[in-house]
Amino acid sequence: MKIMKFGGTSVGKPERMHQVKDLIIQDDSPKIVVLSALAGTTNALVQIGEALSHADKKGAKLIIDELQSHYESFYLELLGTDAGRAKALSIIQEHFEFLNIILKINFNEAINRDILAQGELLSTKLFCTLLDELFIDAVFLPAIDFMSIDENQEPELLKIEERLKAILSDYPHQKLFITQGFVCKNHRKEIDNLKRGGSDYTASLIGAAFNAEVIEIWTDIDGMHNNDPRIVDQTKPIAQLSFDEAAELAYFGAKILHPASIWPAQMYNVPVKLLNTMQPEALGTTITAEEQGQGVKAIAAKDGITAIKIKSSRMLLAYGFLRKVFEIFEKFKTPIDMITTSEVALSVTIDDETHLAELIAELEHFGVVEVDQNQSIICIVGNMVAESKGTLKDIMDAMIEYPIRMVSYGGSRHNVSLLVNTSIKNDALRTLNKSLFTFN
Ligand code: ADP
Ligand code: ASP
Ligand code: MG
Numbered sequence: 210m211k212i213m214k215f216g217g218t219s220v221g222k223p224e225r226m227h228q229v230k231d232l233i234i235q236d237d238s239p240k241i242v243v244l245s246a247l248a249g250t251t252n253a254l255v256q257i258g259e260a261l262s263h264a265d266k267k268g269a270k271l272i273i274d275e276l277q278s279h280y281e282s283f284y285l286e287l288l289g290t291d292a293g294r295a296k297a298l299s300i301i302q303e304h305f306e307f308l309n310i311i312l313k314i315n316f317n318e319a320i321n322r323d324i325l326a327q328g329e330l331l332s333t334k335l336f337c338t339l340l341d342e343l344f345i346d347a348v349f350l351p352a353i354d355f356m357s358i359d360e361n362q363e364p365e366l367l368k369i370e371e372r373l374k375a376i377l378s379d380y381p382h383q384k385l386f387i388t389q390g391f392v393c394k395n396h397r398k399e400i401d402n403l404k405r406g407g408s409d410y411t412a413s414l415i416g417a418a419f420n421a422e423v424i425e426i427w428t429d430i431d432g433m434h435n436n437d438p439r440i441v442d443q444t445k446p447i448a449q450l451s452f453d454e455a456a457e458l459a460y461f462g463a464k465i466l467h468p469a470s471i472w473p474a475q476m477y478n479v480p481v482k483l484l485n486t487m488q489p490e491a492l493g494t495t496i497t498a499e500e501q502g503q504g505v506k507a508i509a510a511k512d513g514i515t516a517i518k519i520k521s522s523r524m525l526l527a528y529g530f531l532r533k534v535f536e537i538f539e540k541f542k543t544p545i546d547m548i549t550t551s552e553v554a555l556s557v558t559i560d561d562e563t564h565l566a567e568l569i570a571e572l573e574h575f576g577v578v579e580v581d582q583n584q585s586i587i588c589i590v591g592n593m594v595a596e597s598k599g600t601l602k603d604i605m606d607a608m609i610e611y612p613i614r615m616v617s618y619g620g621s622r623h624n625v626s627l628l629v630n631t632s633i634k635n636d637a638l639r640t641l642n643k644s645l646f647t648f649n
Contacts, residue, residue, distance in 0.1 A: 210419040214243040214390060214412035218429035219486035220332050221248030223286035226339060228486060232427065234345060239384040241350070241415055244336055245391065245408040246328025247283070250276065254325050257308065261316040261324075270312060277305045284335060293342035300334045319399045326400050329389035329408070337387055347385040350376065356393035356411060358401060361542075364393070364410070366473060370418035388415075409467035413481070417473035424474055424481045426466065431485040432494030433458060433465055435507040440635050441642045447494050447506055454506060454590050455481070455496040457624050461588030462511035471496070500623075505600060505645045506591040510638055512631050513560055514546065514584040516614055517568070520554040521576025530575075531555070537571045547586060547617045547626055556615055558586065558628060584614060585634040587641070589625045601625065607644035611637050 215229050233242050246254075253276045260268035284297035304327050311320055333349065340347045355372035357365045377386070390408020395401035403410045409426055416424035430438065432446035433455065450458070452475035459466035465483060474481045474496070481496040519534060534555060538545055541564035545557045559565075565580070572578045589604060591597075601618060604625060615628035629637055 210421045211238050211240040212243065212412050212416040212419070212421050212424045213240055214408055214424070214426050215245065215486060216408065216426070216428045217245045217248035217251070219427050220244055220246075220336065223283060225486065226287055226336060228489075229336070229427070230339060230343070230345070232486070232489060233385065237384060238422075241386045241388060241419070242347075243388055243390045243408055243412045243415065244329065244332045246332050247279075249279075250328035250331070251325065251391075251405070254328055258316075258321040258324050261311070262321070264316075266312050270309075273305065273308045273312070277301065280305075280331065280335075287335060287339055288342055290342050293338055296338045296341070297335055300331065300338065304331050319397075322402060323400050325402055326389075326392045329392050333387050333389050340385075340387070345385070346383065347387050348380055348383050350386050350388040352389040352392040352411065353394045353400060356403075356414070358393050358395050358403070360396045362395070362401075364403070364414050364473075366414060366417060369414055373415065373418050403467070403469075406464065406467040409470040410473075413470045413473040413479075416479045416481075417477040420477050421479050424479055425484055426470075426481065427484050427486045428465060429485065429487060430465060431488055431491035432483045433463060433496075433507065435646055436638060436642045437463070437509065439464075440510075440638050442639075444642070445646075446492070448492055449499070449501045450494055450496045450506065451500045451592070451623070452481075452496060452498055453500075453621070454592070454623050455494075457588055457590045457621075458507055458509045460511075461509045461586055461590075461626070463507070463509040500592045502592050504591050504597050505589055505603075507589075508638060508641055508645070509588050509590070510634050511546075511560065511586045511588070512634070514558045514586050514628065514631075515560070515562055515565065516556055516558050516581040516584050516628060517572065518554055518556045518579040518581075519572050519576050520579070522553055523575060534572065534575060537568060540571075541568055543568060547615055547628060549615045549617060558584065558615070581614060581630075583631045584628050585631045587627045587629060587634065587637060589627075589641070589645070590623055592623055603645060604641065607641045608637060610640075 220226050253272055257269045257272050280301045288294045288297050337349045355369055359365055390411040391402050393401050412424050434444035434446055436444045438444045452471055456471035460468045482493055484493040485491050543559050543561050547558040549556045569578050611633050613627050617626040
């Protein structure tokens, strides 16, 4: 089994959807195709939810109408037959009728998640209509029939595997399955999602469930680049990454991959390939267990970080202090990213401020608490980065003009993390790029 996931840009134009169709029928190996929503759709759905959460029905209606007219020109270009077009129009009408009904009822978070699911439902249904029109045999798999998360929003991999295998056993002769990325069911059996960019996670979870031959993530760039191409010029694709390296980059801001999308593939040792739909012949990036090369391979950055410092003389020579502090973060289900310690102080970073006030109130029992918001983690990744001679010096030399709030070095063999104020992040990324990568 092969998993092929296509992102928003890859399905965002009718001609691109045709390209996707060509790519999935290139060989007749069994495959599950995971599609995102058309580019821009999920953003629009988020805006609809936001407008409704402020009781702005007029604003929501405007976005719904604009989105509907986008789909109404999209399907005309996508499909060539009257039957295909009639089918597509009825799909579009059904989903926009749903959005219009939502305008009339009381808005809540469960409804918001229903709204967010419409994008992937539309893209997969329209794509299946295209396959149908071209007499390409495929099965439409509703993601909510198998993709589930528990009360901690963690995917239930074993249940996903069980359900998927049961569903597919009903189609012993079928080779092509189409499903929605991002969409899932939660423990209350409501429609939920795997967070923004979650279609990658869907693909990886399905790949793990089937112990697939490969998980292909088809997107709009030729693989993982050595720095954020949205910020830094002259970035280059990386041919090979280990699971650990890719996971660090994804978690610390490389938008090409959902932050959690590597662990399922890693757990089942399924290779992940990052490929470009617009340039299918490009090599892309292959992610496997193998650790190749030496030195710095890539840099990524994650914004929206808050640093919390707890200064306490009680930490001096005490044991059990860290446990007590970490228990507070556990109590408020707030993950910690970076940690640095001195004998009398501890600094940690979080990216979820939901319970910041409660965290501070409880941490103040231990000592003086200082909070710095608007921080970014710059994550420098490579094989043996922490041990290769001079790497830290090169990084620090490059950063000489920039104030650094925290440094994390030696936590793993492939990562050095720096915490800086977000206002200097872009400049720091560019300077690091110049210093750490030599271009010929
Ligand atoms: P998709 O819609 O296919 O999921 P995304 O927009 O989520 O695509 O991810 C691809 C984008 O990620 C690229 O267009 C690029 O701008 C951005 N990106 C950020 N960091 C990196 C990186 N290190 N390597 C490649 N792409 C990156
Ligand atoms: N459509 C969702 C999003 O835009 C999921 C994805 O594209 O991966 O976040
Ligand atoms: Mg994405």
